[in-house]
Amino acid sequence: MEPPVKRILPALLLTLAACGAQPVQTARTTSLTWAVETQPITLNPQLWAQNKARLLVFNQFDALLSKAADGSFGPWLATAWTVSDDGLTYTLDLRDDVTFHDGTAFDAAAVKANLDQFLVPGYNPSVAAIQLRSFDEAEVVSPHRLRITLKEPDALFLDFLASPLAGQVSPKSLKGAEDLKFGGPDLVGTGPFILERYVQGQEIHYRRNPAYAWPPAGAAHQGPAHLSEITYRFLPEAAVRVGALTSGQVQVIEGVPATEVALIEKDPELTLRTALNSGTAYSYYFNTSHAPFDDRRVREAFREAVDLDAVLRSVYQGTATRAWSIVGSESPFYDPSLENTYGGDVARANALLDAAGWKERDAEGFRVKDGERLTVREVASAPFVRDRRDILAQAIQAQVKQNAGIDFQVRILDQGSAQQAVDDDAYEVFGNSRGDSDAGAALNLILPEGAAINRTRFADPDLDKWLAAASASSGQAERKELYARAQRAVVADHAVVFPLYVPADQIAASKNVQGLGFDPASGTPASAYDVRIGT
Template identity: 40%
Template sequence: MSRSRLLPAGLSLFLLLTLAACGTRGEKSAAAGAAGPVKGGTLTFAVNTEPSTCLDPHQSPADVAGLFTRPALDSLVSLDAEGRIHPWLATKWTVSPDQKTYTFTLREGVKFSDGTPFDAAAVKANLDHIVAPATKSQLAAGYIEPYKGSEVTGPLTVKVHFGRPYSPFLSALATAYFGIESPRSLKQPQDALCKKVVGSGPFVIDEYVQQKSITYHRNPGYDWAPEGAGHTGPAYLDKLEIKVITEDSVRLGALTSGQVDGIASVPPVNVKQVRADPRLTVTTRQAPGGNYNYYPNTTSGPFADKRVREAFRDGIDFATIVRNLYFGAFQPAASPISPSTDGYDRTLEGRTEYDPAAAGRLLDEAGWSGRDAEGYRTKDGRRLTIRWGFLKAAAREQRDTLAEQIQAEAKKIGFDVQFVAGTVNEWLERYPKGDYDLVDFSWQRADGDTLRNLFGTSSIPTAAKFGQNAARLSDKDVDGWLSDALDTTDQAKRAELYAKVQQRVTGEAAVFPVYVFTYLLGASRKAHGIGWEPQAYPTFYDAWVEQA
């Protein structure tokens, strides 16, 4: 509620949970051919969404908070395109034999932009801040549920303890949601952190204006880039600006007219047009983690009956709708997680077939055999109604149009899909109570452990916990496989366990996979060096712009 970055369909939970990630790994986002990096200048980048009401990635429910804060925040480790962990603020680390304790040795000489030195106490302060009840973390804390505490064993050494083996910890640390903030700044009220975070990164945040922009200036003392970065020392750019332009046509127009140097989410219908423009380039990257999926409530309402869930899944041609609406830019999803996620089960591709006749038989078996005057299925005088929360104003990637097409196809097999309007706050009141039939979102995370967020019993949302298991699935086998995956660092074993989870949840129709979110980045050929972080968001440390 990626990835797939809980809101109703329009907000797609990407704005909250994630409030909801893009082609091939390792692609360069700007054209080659310039003489070389040039220092100075400003790069302006436009995006189609923002972190809702809070910038702080420790507490924000929006995965897009990682894009906005990564320029200012460094992490203990980095993750490359092949899933390998590299040093960053931590120079080395060891894991105890029982995989419950991680010991880190930290880099010397690092300072936060407010002058505070980076040390082991800062690491402890950050991890403790993420899990503190007062932080009310709605994303990051869910990545380290077994966390028990940190122990400072020296100025630059810290031990992190878990209550059980926890193999995904390093990949979680590599994300911006575990970006290290100045311990001095963490002493501020939580609402102050929502407006500005202070880190040790290559850029310093100047101002964040909700629904408009965020601006940064170069950190002149920066000299601790992650291993594998394109250069060392300060960033090339003097300034960086990220603008929020939600309207696709306006954002595209800003790129083609030269008002901005790059944009997120080139409208799929315009990809060929942008690629044909000699001044521009398009780079794609599939996001890891949860695809853009629909999640039926498996515990109440019509979808509590597996046969009804199967009928909805089989009676709608999701793949054809996705291909036609997005002009082939987005791959129809076969699994709840994307092909770029470790542990993805390719055997699921092509397994589900569009079969409206079979869907009709399933509804008959489930007792929805009547038809009312409008053609909707009925049972005991009740119409087969599906309540789907929807905020059209917040829709991105034409998800509102997609939802309307799904609604129309569902009607053909007898479902009355109703979009339940309301404010974000109203929806957030209903979500923990399970007061819905269908929810949609993408959930970006660079690890197969995203399946635990999406389907683990402990992740079912409650009044006390903003979990991501919107299907409200509670399956002992699924919980067991997910638990076993936490116990091992053997990637082959983890992949085997994650495959079992994917097969079970798709077999139970506890998720309707829709499409694989692909980041479509459009940029001027005068903009170079835009990179990618693990969640498939662009990064700007190596970026530079040709000067006129």
């Protein structure tokens, strides 16, 4: 029996949904080279965790739904969906004209296989425990209709269906890929480009999918991509990326450093685009499980010892937006009441440390207590270090030493070593930002006790209760209030987070490159589907 329907969200076929879209273009042989700041940890969309890898995911894979800047959902591989009155049953109607790159058909059985893959023990435990914690089962109703049952209502489930994690993978390649965890050319999607070559540390190359005819709602054109091929070169050094652009070695770069913005803006042959990311601000998360940050006074002192406005001006030369909350200011759930409530009071920082017993100083000027220096260690994973975050850490390091006698040690490690340090609890500061299109999805990963990336080790039953209630609520006003309580708890009441800046993405390009833009929901660079060369 079909469950009672609370709301029906039908969608016109994509050819009608993309209002004002350009007509199908005749494919031409055009290639583009794009320099990117970081290389992906994985090319498997189901294991996606890097904001910077979003554009790569959506070159090769398509999600079930799309999401607009206003938070509304639109069609993609699913053309319509209904949600039952009790919020437990989602019925998806799927396109019937889609094929994977390996020639196999996209259908309800394929979507079921993708959802079931997350339930494989050890495959992606954080997603299984957070984003899909409410998922019970998927049932094939007909070749192009799927019924999904949840264990409890989840306001974020549609957001999951529109995320890179819901990029659809050919069931054949899920079973046969040589390296499923990393992905690569043998992990097959339905997207506008086919992954042809990956050279670790150097580049990734895609060629156009000539059969592509199912872009998301809001796409600027229909049919195959304009570009016949695109190569992304991994150039982690900002000066090298900019030099490659100005010399014509590449036509597009992302991750434009503040030091080079003026140069690019003055060049009549180049364009620059910028967008703030949604999700969470880049913040320092304080590990409260052991000394010295098990003492709230020390956590507050660290924040007060930093003149963050001055630091951001110095590091980003006026291009960074200061953060006051764990939630970014672009999010509808941002709580502005936290603005100007903490930070930059050096006298208070020192008074707090004196009260916490850190009164003595060693020969280098660092505070000591019981023979131990006041030391805090940041652990950063190299693939996630971007936006001059290493330079930012050095500036904060200098300020907390000079202003309060805190020994802030910055360690940038490879992914495996960084994870081991976290597992060993061998850190006091963890820097992080999330590009989730709904900030609630990020908060569920970061804040609850035992959450997948709760690096603060902080536990508060009220906080967990508010987050659970927000996830179960379909009312935006109620969710906003609950998330505001959560923000005030971790930023103001317990000082377990030090928000730093709202991440932004920049794209610089040769003037003849058109169609560049940002994902409307996340603010990160969009895929190359609409990109073209010339008018």
